[in-house]
Structures are given as structure tokens and as C-alpha cells.
Amino acid sequence: MKTRFRYFDFSLFIAVLMLVGISSIMIYSASVWNRGDYANSGLFYRQLVYAGIGIVVYFIATMFRYENFRKPNILYGLYFVSVVLLFITWAMPPLNGARAWLIIGSFTIQPVEIAKFVLILLLANYYHQLWNGELKGLPGRLGRAAITKKGIRAQFGAFFMIPVIYFFFPYAIAINGQPDMGGLFVLGAIMFLMWLAVGAPLRIIVPAVLAGFGLVYLMFTTIFSENQRSRIEVVFNPFMDPEGYGHQLLMSIISIVHGGLTGVGLGNSYQKYGYLPEPETDYIMSIIAEELGFIGVVVVLALLFFIAFRAVNIANHSDSHFAMFVSFGIAAQIMVQTGINIGAMSGWFPGTGVTLPLVSYGGTSLIMTMGILGVLSSISMRNRHREATKRAEIREKSAENVQSSSLHVVR
Numbered sequence: 001m002k003t004r005f006r007y008f009d010f011s012l013f014i015a016v017l018m019l020v021g022i023s024s025i026m027i028y029s030a031s032v033w034n035r036g037d038y039a040n041s042g043l044f045y046r047q048l049v050y051a052g053i054g055i056v057v058y059f060i061a062t063m064f065r066y067e068n069f070r071k072p073n074i075l076y077g078l079y080f081v082s083v084v085l086l087f088i089t090w091a092m093p094p095l096n097g098a099r100a101w102l103i104i105g106s107f108t109i110q111p112v113e114i115a116k117f118v119l120i121l122l123l124a125n126y127y128h129q130l131w132n133g134e135l136k137g138l139p140g141r142l143g144r145a146a147i148t149k150k151g152i153r154a155q156f157g158a159f160f161m162i163p164v165i166y167f168f169f170p171y172a173i174a175i176n177g178q179p180d181m182g183g184l185f186v187l188g189a190i191m192f193l194m195w196l197a198v199g200a201p202l203r204i205i206v207p208a209v210l211a212g213f214g215l216v217y218l219m220f221t222t223i224f225s226e227n228q229r230s231r232i233e234v235v236f237n238p239f240m241d242p243e244g245y246g247h248q249l250l251m252s253i254i255s256i257v258h259g260g261l262t263g264v265g266l267g268n269s270y271q272k273y274g275y276l277p278e279p280e281t282d283y284i285m286s287i288i289a290e291e292l293g294f295i296g297v298v299v300v301l302a303l304l305f306f307i308a309f310r311a312v313n314i315a316n317h318s319d320s321h322f323a324m325f326v327s328f329g330i331a332a333q334i335m336v337q338t339g340i341n342i343g344a345m346s347g348w349f350p351g352t353g354v355t356l357p358l359v360s361y362g363g364t365s366l367i368m369t370m371g372i373l374g375v376l377s378s379i380s381m382r383n384r385h386r387e388a389t390k391r392a393e394i395r396e397k398s399a400e401n402v403q404s405s406s407l408h409v410v411r
Helices: 010-030 042-063 066-070 072-091 111-131 137-149 152-176 181-198 202-222 226-236 247-259 284-316 321-346 363-404
Strands: 102-104 107-109
Touching: 010 042, 010 284, 010 363, 042 363, 066 072, 066 111, 066 321, 066 363, 072 102, 072 111, 072 152, 107 363, 111 137, 111 152, 111 181, 111 321, 111 363, 137 152, 152 181, 152 202, 181 202, 181 321, 247 284, 247 321, 284 321, 284 363, 321 363
Parallel strands: none
Antiparallel strands: 102 107
């Protein structure tokens, strides 16, 4: 273990710690009003506990051999548990208009956070098997035809239909029953970005994207509730309902404008005093923008983008398709959630309850995010150990070649 720890990815871990530190400070500031209870630090202390658990989970995941996630009993066991947990939420009382949480005493667990990581593992394992010819049965036949013959129907089935039907649809059915359209959109976006990463042909991706837009429009006109449609409509005109669905967006925009370049100072936000609802969760970046200004927002985004690009770099240095696709999937999740959260607080995307990774208040989100980044750290350590071993072997072989050479340098 000491030998492996020599290759620990400190840059990744430091970026994670910096974001968790900023998160703790900003949650303390943003939750000072705490739904009308002034100077109640309960959410801050809870977040510190979650952060402590998250750090432990990060190191456990770092030491865990990520290849074990490919074992069927582990992989499909996680899949089964995550789907069951999502269906159990249907029996829970609604919170904020959705049954997206398991309520256990005073604690809540959001199973969709678990589903995000499990979907990444499922897709990474499936596409690893696809590219390495390990699939059996109908998926195997389609896979061989898609890779060798490059038939459009085989590619459509192998790259698109099988993973959608086998892995995505059960999640979609369970999440739609909550409903949690934000979580469902994140899963769909992760899947789309992983299609790009695994080499799915554009002639398959483009029709799939068009079909996806058509499906969203169909859901908007037929399935979405009045609440969900209103959340989308206020993006185009937040003043249509300034005291209702548009209120949170308007207060968020006021926070951003009030902060300006350098902010009003840590702890000096006005919007957190009951004007911006629940500022410590989905809209914590609005409080960062108000108190720390544009500079504070850039620092947070730079750290998040660093983690995402670090994940892509780790993927590019991986020696297996599985490790590569898992790393790309983690990068996709970080980028998607960041994009949706920033879009929601600035008026470019509907408010969907998607958290800002490592920054928003929430135990399940923080612990699971640190867990998947621990898996990324494990892949990075394996890459560094393998590359260091190769360099040592090259140096040793070079030294042997020099010694065995018949040429001698005369000094």
C-alpha cells in the first residue's frame, strides 16, 4: 500500500479539498438565515460531517481496485440496488414537489446520485466488452457486426439501443415516477457524452440527438405537469410569474448583479435573508457571486474544470477501455452538473434541483461525488505506477545494453 501511495494524485485531491473548503465557508454564510431561524449553524455542522465522511470514502475508493467494479456480482448488484432505491422513493412523502428522497428519520438520501455513478460503470463495462469482443448472445452478434462490418443497423443496436434499453430505461421509468426531471436529464447527458467518448459513429449520434429533442418536446406537451412546464417557461420570461415560479430566478439574477466583479464581501449577502429560497443548495453559486463577485465564481469554476480536465487526462493515460470510459464518465458528470447548475442560477436553464458538485449543501451528493473522484484517483495511481514501472524497466534495459556493448569509452 505504501508503494502505491507514492503515486497518489495530490493535485486532484488538493482541488477537491479546496472546493470542499469553499463549500463549507459559503454554506455557513448562506445558511445564516436557515429558513427564518437566524444564526442557526445546523446545516454548516452537518456539511462538515458529510465532508469528513466524504474524505474517508475518497481514500477508501482510492485504495479500492477499480477493476473489481467489472465483476458481475458487484456491478449488477449495485445496479439492482440503485433501481430498487429509486422505486422505493415513490412511497416517500414529497419534498419540493417530488418524491426523489429516501427519508430516514432526520436524514434524507437521494438515490439518483448513486444511479449516476452506477450508470457510468454499466456503460463503461458494456463499451469495454463491445470494443474487446467480449459480448455474448444478441449483443455480441450486433457488436461484431457493428465493429467489423460497420453496418448502420448493427451500430444503432450495439451503440445505442442495447445500452438504452438495458441500462437507461429502468432508471428513466423510476425517476419519471418521482418525478425528478433534473436527475433524468443528467443521466441522459452523461450517456450522450459517453457516446462521444466511446467512439459511437456520428451517423448514429445525430439521429439519436434529434430523437431526444423530439422526445423532450413530446414529454413537455403531454407528460410534464403544470409545475414542470412553468419552470421551463419562466426561463424565457422570469417576469411572467415574479412572485411564483420566476421568483427564485429573479432573486438569483439580483444576487449576481449585486456582486459585480469583487462582491460585497464574505457574509454580506442580502439575498440570503429570506429573499433567495434555500440559497445553500441549488443556488449557492448565486451567493458566491454576490459575496465574492465574478472573481469568486471564476475560482470555483476553475477548480471544477481542473477536476474535469484532470479526469480526461487520466482517461487518455489509461491502459484499458474500462478505466478510460469510467474516467470520461466522471468528467462528463462533473461538467454536466456544473453546466446545468450555472445555467439555472443565471437564467439559461430551468431550475431542476441539480447540485453544484462538491459545493452545494447535501450529504448524498457530496459523499457520492467524493467517492467517484476517489475511483478516479485510483485509476490515476494505477496509471502513474504503470508508467513509472515502464520507465524503470527502460532505464534498466538501457544500462544492461551499455554494459554488454563491446564499445568502451576510453577516458
